[in-house]
Amino acid sequence: MEFAVDQALKIYSGGLGFLAGSHMKSAYALNQNLIGIAMLWKHGYYDQERNVDNSMKPEFREKFYHFLVDTQTRVSIDIAGKPVWVHAYYLPPDVFDTAPMFLLTTDTEGNDAEARSISYNLYAANNATKVAQCMVLGIGGTKMLDALQYEPEVYHFNEAHALSGAFYLYQKYKTAAQLKKRLVFTTHTPEEAGNEKHNIHFLESLGFFAGVPLATVRKITGHKDDTFNHSLAALRLARKANGVSKLHGEVARQMWGGYDKICAIDHITNAQNQAYWTDETLEKARTQSDTKTIMARKEVLKKELFKTVANQCGKLFDPKVLTIVWARRFAGYKRADMLTWDRERFHKLMTNEKYPVQIIWAGKPYPKDMGAINTFNGLVYLSNLYSNMAVLTGYELALSKLLKDGSDAWLNNPVVTREASGTSGMTAAMNASLNLSTYDGWICEFARDGENSFIVPVAKEGDINKQDMDNLFELIETQVLPTYYDRPEEWQNMVLTSMNDVNAFFGSDRMATEYYEKLY
Template sequence: MTKSNLPQAYRHPYEFAPQFRKSVAYFSMEFAIDQALKIYSGGLGFLAGSHMRSAFELKQNVIGIGMLWKYGYYDQTRKTDNAMDVLFREKIYGFLEDTGIKFTIEVHHTPVWVKAYYLDPKHFNTVPMFFLTTDIDENDWLARSISLRLYDSISSAKVAQCMILGLGGAKLLDELNYEPEVYHLNEAHAVSAAFHLYQKYGSADAVRKRMVFTTHTPEEAGNDKHDITQLNVMSFFGQVPLEKVREITGIDDNVFNHSLAALRLSRKANGVSKLHGEVSRHMWGSYSNIPEITHVTNAQNLRYWADPELENARKKSDVKAIAERKKSLKATLFKTVADQCGKLFDPNVLTIIWARRFAGYKRPDLLVQDHERFHQLMNNEKYPIQFIWAGKPYPSDEGATHTFNSLVYLSHLHKNMAVLTGYELALSKLLKDGSDVWLNTPVVTREASGTSGMTAAMNAGINFSTFDGWICEFAEHQKNAFIVPVVQPGLSPEERDASDRNHFFDQLENVILPMYYEKPDEWNALTLQSMNDVNGFFNSNRMATEYYEKMY
């Protein structure tokens, strides 16, 4: 008999909808819930935050379990020469409630105290959520430091963070005397929870009965791996002996692949787009004892992201109202451009935005690599254009930081180019509202899903993208988006980038700019079609429903 009720103080503020009564604990390393709660880095967090909002809207029996990062991810600031700087600043949240729950888990055979805080659904319209921290007086400095920075760059510290989320999150549920029917791991960070469940229930089958796994990583090399003996020394497997760990995970060498273990200890798994589901089945197909891998395409929460005036105009198919509201929203965004960059942008000029995590495969600087063609584009008097870049690299990713800074320095040469810092929920919302065109340049098959273009489309921004991730399920070229054709196989990375870059420029110069300035009726019709199509399928209420139907 499972204990299916949370303590009274933490219960959902609604009766569960009949189809969503099964109890689920959703584990994620990051959640982007509100600008005021800075415990996320990027897409994984944005996705998890929208999921928690939709679960609340749909009256689902879901709770969220995450980490309370004292310094968040980092604050993105500027040095004196405008290059990017990284600031770790203590965050204090008066709206989180101390549950009074404290317990220990072993890290490196040393007891580490873990404390739980509670986020009441009334604050941000989410399901009940719990956040774990080790930054308490009972711990020494090393133990306290585990929950300081999201995705610590030191390998052993990152492992310890995963242990607090997994082992600690599972133990928190025991402390609450709560046994959810489903443990949903959003990425493999919390896979150590499986070993707590193994200790508790005594068999791998009992773990699989309860656990499901969502993978967001489209490349085998991108999945976390550690030396299994190092993990054992760090007490990663709780009280489960190493021989038993090998037996239940099927890992007989010394490389512990976190995602592989999560797959083998789950009854079902999913990729995060149709294409990513296919990629994942191919990627893991040669391994034994892999469960069914389906897909649930990522989505974002319409109620949180969509501008109410734009949404109202969309429902009425009022393209004139959409166009007018769009100019007003651009003007609001451009105040931030002026504040950060000292440039006055024009709401009447086509504005293209590239904004997401800075990473090599996302190719933020793809267009500027052709200096001559980019210069001509930026100085086209017949069809003026404005470009904005924003996004956070991992703080220790020197290559991505260099790319960010090179764009900053290039922007000094163009009064119609801006690079913004502080890409968090609030700035993301401003950029989605203010984009005419949302530029997306990943190397094809490298983007598992991507979601930033969804929220841009909800706010009348047109996606201009390579054919990858969620775009494959959404885009119809020149009907609701502009798509760059997939390059022929066998090209070198340089040839592939050159081919993609030329296609982006050709479409910009020959299709997008002329349509925006000379065929506004066509542009407005395409915008409306994009808004209707994204809202039809890419609202996270559909996604949260599909998790119950396909996974739970």
């Protein structure tokens, strides 16, 4: 549904896209026999702008991409009883150093306004439109491959968004066994909202099952009642599946283990593309264990980030001051504003003269998620009180890179077990930023507390939010700040260890190889 391959191609929202983009870049570097199928979102996700009072304002604007090649190839799919044209554009590998990619749009001749709008916005709020988008990706994508005369040995559905394509393939290959031979599936989240369910008759009325009779759909997916679980259906139709970290693999097996006839669920830990994300000077210094150059370069990179802070917020940050960054998708379980829950303690942290700190927040809430938007805006209003607190808009690939380069500590505090993997901390670590994190997702495979990262102790029973908040403050006050200011050599050694550890396993060449060998 989303691929983040370059700042210029705005067809992604967050981590899922960043991950898929890194996968495409590594597939290209490794010369793998792989292509990507994506959606060409006319308005992208949204442009994150500001209202008069600096609160967040989502804006939707048409995007034009002159570097895409028109394949002149179209297929028609039936959505809610009417034909909808799907048109394919091609992203050549040498444009952004990716595997070959085909991008699908319904904004094409022969479609009425409603049909054209299906491919306008990533993750439409309207249920029928969102399902239609999934049908364009799934049925449209698999049908488009036939029209392009490309016959894959394996179809990899990255999340259940493309599930409708399985029913088109069932029609093509005639049996569930033949379909299973060709289908693999990645589940990316234990979150309820990320594992979609719809009424089976609603899906049938839209044409989601690509002409497969409802009785057959029930038989091959094992759904007896009228609630159709997309992820469960994918797990029953695929020959193999994977979670996206060791911990998430365990959570996924536990989560789905009570259901019969599901495929085996392995894990392939997420990773990011070093060639795209890592600053060359930092990387060269890492390979030479040159901590002095790393720290000198870090100061230069902080100054670059602080130009954006000054431009957006009118604040002059100091490159000598410890800078903590929280930047990712705004979602409730990620607890963006945790440090501000205790105002008195937050104020004490922000006004500490012995150990000064600067904190930056950035990220995009879903544009209809008022809870997440209110959290974002609450931080904006609070930042008016502090010259060392900034909330940035426009969190896309370019700003993400600046923040990774310019942070000293990368804050990540989701509720434990609810972050399937998380990947932003990987690219921060590649760029000499230390992870300051709860013990969840990929961190469990990476972190050695006090050696390559600072880890919040796992909360016991009771008020987990309060425990995590108290433990985070304690960690910052007694470990992070004193190490940075009083023991700079220890800090530098931690940074070098972190950089070496993240590069040893969390590069996407390893991930793409594991997908190729373990899953495909």
